[in-house]
Amino acid sequence: MSDQESATEGANEVERTDREHVFGTWSYQKEVDPTQVVDASGVRFTTADGEEYIDLSGQLMCSNLGHSADRVADRVAEQIRDVPFVSPGYTTEARSELGRELAEITPGDLTKTFFSTSGTEAVEAAVKIARFYTGKQKIISRYRSYHGATHGSISVTGDPRRLMAEPGVPGTIKAPDPYAYGSTLDPMESLEYIDEMLTLEGDTVAAVVVEPIVGSNGILVPPDEYLPRLKEIAHDHGALLICDEVMSGFGRTGEWFGCDVFGVTPDIMTMAKGLTGAYQPLGATIVTPEIADHFEEEMFCHGHTYSGHPVAVAAGLAAIETYREENLIERAGEIGAYLGDRLDELDEAHPSVGETRGVGLFRGIELTKRADERVPFGEREDKISPGTTVVDEVAATAGDHGTYVANMINTLILAPPLSITEDDVDEAVEALDAGLDVSD
């Protein structure tokens, strides 16, 4: 049987047609059968074969509002009927209002936003802004990071997804991570390394770009002093700090943004995912007044047809209203603490749990073969059938018990809708418990 045939065995007509005519992204193209979703409501979704799942990962860590945010859906429909699109010389009430709102909810004096349609485009814009503003070319990022798939963003991405795009955009340099559990380097020592790199690169680095709390590379939370010190180090060397909040933003951490957890205002911040709660594709890059002023003088050589698309910005505005009215940010902190306690119980109960970590409703379970030696389940040697790792199997078993959870290499990534309840958490933890029996 060919790969294609085995992949489509048992699939329904929609799934077979999709497989035949639509490219999947990344490993989904080759390794995963698309499953048709027919209904989604609150924190749950239902597939065509009638199975219902708790969405413990908010699909791609983006459905922060859950799947039935009526205010957003209504606003989107209204905007499509009223003004579906305008060219850049025109604006809409939603665009100006969302720009004002982002200046309000982002930390410090961040003030002016460039809109795009995805996280990767938000990062592309950030990198270009930093280069134009400083007149320097190099960008330092960290190994355990993901910043997107377009050429510039994949070049500043540190994880192995960058390898097929290398050598990538010239002048992108990688630094070590604040990964206390899995690295021999202490997180604060890793900062000294970045300091040294900046010295050795001379005055040629435009910016350091980091996820304030690393997402898909394993939910890495730095020590409290890390991000403030990183900003100081970058500024001492004449480089900007770009914080990529595409995954950590919009309430995930129990604060509006990951940066708020550490009391830091970056020079440039990127957003997407929770910006609309995934109801529309929208990216945003916000900058300080100094940077904004610079582009009053110099043209910002960048833009897309759909920058500030009226329907997408209307969704963003309605999403922010929903976060506020449903008190979702504070709620994420409270229910996140409960989730954290329940995950600690799994850590106690399962020898294959190396560490559980995270903030708010942004948490990870790192699996390990031998907990005392912190040996991770690797990608290749631990395949239990072609294309399936032990960690995939843990997630699949949790799925059999009614909970969808995303996994990256050796970590389960938990980022549910912020409206999740304690009862939902208990149900999901039971499913994870069953899944983790597989790796023990």
Ligand code: PLP
């Ligand atoms: N930056 C971070 C931190 C991300 O997690 C992602 C996607 O997961 C991106 C950028 C890229 O966003 P998108 O997939 O919307 O292009």
